[in-house]
Amino acid sequence: MTQVTSGVQDTAIPGGxxxxxxxxxxxxxxxxxxxxRNPILAASGTFGYGTEYSGLLDVQALxxxxxxxxxxxxxxxxxxxxxxxxxxxxxxxxxxxxxxIKGVIAKYPPIWSRWAVPVIVNLAGDSVAEFAEMAAILDExxxxxxxxxxxxxxxxxxxxxxxxxxxxxAAEVTAAVRAAxxxxxxxxxxxxxxxxxxxxxxxxxxxxxxxxxINTLLGMAIDTHRRRPVLGNLMGGLSGPATKxxxxxxxxxxxxxxxxxIIGLGGIATLEDALEFFMAGATAVQVGTAxxxxxxxMPTILDGLSQWLAREGFSSVREIIGLANERVLARAxxxx
Amino acid sequence: MPQxxxxxxxxxxxxxxxxxxxxxxxxxxxxxxxxxxQFLMLQSGGRDPLLPRPYSIMRATRAAREGGxxxxxxxxxxxxxxxxxxxxxxxxxxxxxxxxxxxxGYAIDGRMRxxxxxxxxxxxxxxIALAESALARGVEVVMLVGAPTAASLLPLPLLPxxxxxxxxxxxxxxxxxxxxxxxxxxxxxxxDAIYAYAPETTYVALRETLRGYRGARAIPPVQxxxxxxxxxxxxxxxxCVVETTSGLKTVCRDGPIFPLDALVLG
Ligand SMILES: Cc1cc2nc3c(=O)[nH]c(=O)nc-3n(C[C@H](O)[C@H](O)[C@H](O)COP(=O)(O)OP(=O)(O)OC[C@H]3O[C@@H](n4cnc5c(N)ncnc54)[C@H](O)[C@@H]3O)c2cc1C
Ligand SMILES: Cc1cc2nc3c(=O)[nH]c(=O)nc-3n(C[C@H](O)[C@H](O)[C@H](O)COP(=O)(O)O)c2cc1C
Ligand code: FES
Numbered sequence: 207m208t209q210v211t212s213g214v215q216d217t218a219i220p221g222g223x224x225x226x227x228x229x230x231x232x233x234x235x236x237x238x239x240x241x242x243r244n245p246i247l248a249a250s251g252t253f254g255y256g257t258e259y260s261g262l263l264d265v266q267a268l269x270x271x272x273x274x275x276x277x278x279x280x281x282x283x284x285x286x287x288x289x290x291x292x293x294x295x296x297x298x299x300x301x302x303x304x305x306x307i308k309g310v311i312a313k314y315p316p317i318w319s320r321w322a323v324p325v326i327v328n329l330a331g332d333s334v335a336e337f338a339e340m341a342a343i344l345d346e347x348x349x350x351x352x353x354x355x356x357x358x359x360x361x362x363x364x365x366x367x368x369x370x371x372x373x374x375x376a377a378e379v380t381a382a383v384r385a386a387x388x389x390x391x392x393x394x395x396x397x398x399x400x401x402x403x404x405x406x407x408x409x410x411x412x413x414x415x416x417x418x419x420i421n422t423l424l425g426m427a428i429d430t431h432r433r434r435p436v437l438g439n440l441m442g443g444l445s446g447p448a449t450k451x452x453x454x455x456x457x458x459x460x461x462x463x464x465x466x467x468i469i470g471l472g473g474i475a476t477l478e479d480a481l482e483f484f485m486a487g488a489t490a491v492q493v494g495t496a497x498x499x500x501x502x503x504m505p506t507i508l509d510g511l512s513q514w515l516a517r518e519g520f521s522s523v524r525e526i527i528g529l530a531n532e533r534v535l536a537r538a539x540x541x542x
Numbered sequence: 543m544p545q546x547x548x549x550x551x552x553x554x555x556x557x558x559x560x561x562x563x564x565x566x567x568x569x570x571x572x573x574x575x576x577x578x579x580q581f582l583m584l585q586s587g588g589r590d591p592l593l594p595r596p597y598s599i600m601r602a603t604r605a606a607r608e609g610g611x612x613x614x615x616x617x618x619x620x621x622x623x624x625x626x627x628x629x630x631x632x633x634x635x636x637x638x639x640x641x642x643x644x645x646x647g648y649a650i651d652g653r654m655r656x657x658x659x660x661x662x663x664x665x666x667x668x669x670i671a672l673a674e675s676a677l678a679r680g681v682e683v684v685m686l687v688g689a690p691t692a693a694s695l696l697p698l699p700l701l702p703x704x705x706x707x708x709x710x711x712x713x714x715x716x717x718x719x720x721x722x723x724x725x726x727x728x729x730x731x732x733x734d735a736i737y738a739y740a741p742e743t744t745y746v747a748l749r750e751t752l753r754g755y756r757g758a759r760a761i762p763p764v765q766x767x768x769x770x771x772x773x774x775x776x777x778x779x780x781x782c783v784v785e786t787t788s789g790l791k792t793v794c795r796d797g798p799i800f801p802l803d804a805l806v807l808g
Contacts, residue, residue: 251778251779252774252778252779253778254776254777254778258776258777258778259776259778261543261544262544262545262546262641262776263546274778274780282790283780283783283790286770286783286784287770287771287781288780288781288782288783289771289772289773289779289781289782290771291591291592291593291771293590294590294592295592296592296593296773298773298779298781300779300780300781303780303783303790446592447592475588476588495592495773497774498593498594498773498774498775498779499585499586499588499592499593499594500585500587500588500639501546501641501776502546
């Protein structure tokens with residue numbers, strides 16, 4: 207059977223109870239580890255800081271939670287309207303409204319540190335220095351299990367160029383964060399590039415423990431009645447089911463090219479969707495927009511995954527990673 | 543605390559060409575918890591449209607049933623849009639996944655004796671809920687109801703019987719010819735509080751009327767509902783914010799009801 211990630215076996219936490227083993231390792235080469243009980247994560251910006259949905263679903267049963275994007279200073283965010291529904295998707299331009307890193311640290315890590323579910327903090331810097339500074343601040347904060355770098359934001363210092371669109375800039379951010387913290391570092395890739403594989407390779411070489419993809423696709427909608435763009439920010443990020451085929455394709459390409467674990471996301475709403483990502487080469491998945499349409503989408507996918515694996519005769523979710531991806535399969539065979 | 547549950551349609555009654563009242567059977571606890579001004583997010587269950595739609599609770603009841611209690615919630619649905627049509631075309635027994643009740647709802651001060659309620663458009667739905675709740679506590683209620691034409695006004699039997707209802711239509715086809723806010727000045731000295739569910743233009747006019755008051759009484763406090771397109775309803779997406787005197791607030795969680803004084807209107 208294919209074994210793409212190996213850390214879970216090596217660290218040998220005895221597989222708890224009956225049913226397939228759902229554990230995945232998102233930082234196999236990092237001493238601080240990021241081993242999740244299961245591979246279903248809440249995506250950044252769609253689950254707040256983890257506290258908001260606690261009465262509606264068993265938040266502790268998720269694989270991990272990725273926080274709303276945090277910036278160095280507090281941000282007011284974009285002008286309204288900030289969201290627009292589109293066919294099988296939605297556009298958002300929230301503009302990273304958040305209380306800033308100090309505000310977040312004062313409020314949430316004390317809560318997170320009491321939780322069983324790991325919380326990964328999503329960071330959005332205006333400059334390489336800001337990314338590194340935030341990573342250094344979070345390095346010793348109890349309750350923070352890892353970092354996810356949102357390199358889709360514009361680099362103010364470099365004239366607003368997007369970090370994630372340039373392999374050198376993306377690598378520079380990754381290396382700076384790597385040097386500032388020993389926490390597991392996930393780099394979240396933007397799909398708004400010509401060649402995502404080049405960016406993926408660059409950030410892996412710069413020290414990323416794993417990659418998450420994809421962030422939203424840059425899009426736009428026009429209100430024909432008002433004869434103006436719908437969003438206050440004019441353009442916004444497209445998410446939801448409409449984006450899934452693009453996300454699956456990118457996960458497939460990147461998983462074939464790099465050896466670190468891939469966290470797949472983009473339009474996942476059902477078990478079937480999640481399975482596509484695993485088979486394309488993802489080690490874990492994140493669910494975003496689907497939670498808005500159905501707050502219990504994640505627990506439903508998780509239950510379904512467990513049952514599906516058992517029914518199909520798999521003893522671990524790790525056995526299905528890359529099943530539809532020749533390159534991942536070949537690499538796994540070589541490693542045996 | 544909001545719940546995620548599956549409601550069943552009891553009946554969907556078209557009451558006007560563009561309005562259907564949908565009665566939903568819901569868990570008794572949901573009906574018991576609902577406060578006037580709160581709303582539900584009605585999900586499409588994976589069909590189109592993708593995002594859930596917010597609907598105000600027009601009436602909440604609880605009834606004893608074999609083996610326990612059941613609740614019902616009535617919604618007033620304006621048809622024409624995709625979500626609205628989907629709901630209005632529902633048949634008895636159809637399941638609807640729902641999240642709610644959501645938002646803060648109107649606050650009723652226990653010492654209040656008289657209340658002026660202002661409803662425009664689908665704002666009549668939560669204002670009916672509020673009127674019934676206030677009347678049940680012995681509060682005297684005057685409702686100012688605004689609509690474009692007489693034909694778009696809900697039939698009288700659907701409105702609370704004990705409330706005094708005063709109508710304003712934009713075309714003058716019934717009641718006062720003009721806006722509901724033209725009538726507010728008559729009640730400033732009468733009422734203890736004002737409750738409104740209307741478009742922002744109404745609030746701007748309301749504020750001007752109140753500021754123009756030169757009488758001896760203190761200006762009554764106003765609680766006003768805001769609306770924004772929504773995605774999550776839980777305060778996480780930050781897609782539904784409004785500007786207030788204490789910064790940005792989410793309509794879905796911090797609202798939809800705000801003190802009029804706190805709103806920075808565009
Ligand atoms: C807190 C709250 C309570 C509401 N209560 C009721 C109610 O009791 N009865 C009722 O009929 N409607 C109510 N609405 C409005 C209802 O949710 C909208 O009519 C609905 O979102 C439009 O959806 P649709 O699918 O019918 O139309 P669509 O086909 O989706 O859209 C029609 C147009 O309306 C716009 N739109 C979408 N959402 C909103 C919105 N929230 N406000 C204004 N425009 C919007 C769309 O952008 C589109 O241009 C409420 C809205 C809010 C925010
Ligand atoms: C309202 C909203 C806010 C988001 N905020 C962030 C954010 O702060 N940081 C980030 O990296 N991604 C953010 N995203 C992107 C999501 O995390 C995710 O990459 C994207 O929505 C695709 O997944 P989905 O189709 O499952 O939603 C946001 C998405 C939405 C819809
Ligand atoms: S609808 Fe998401 S924050 Fe209000």
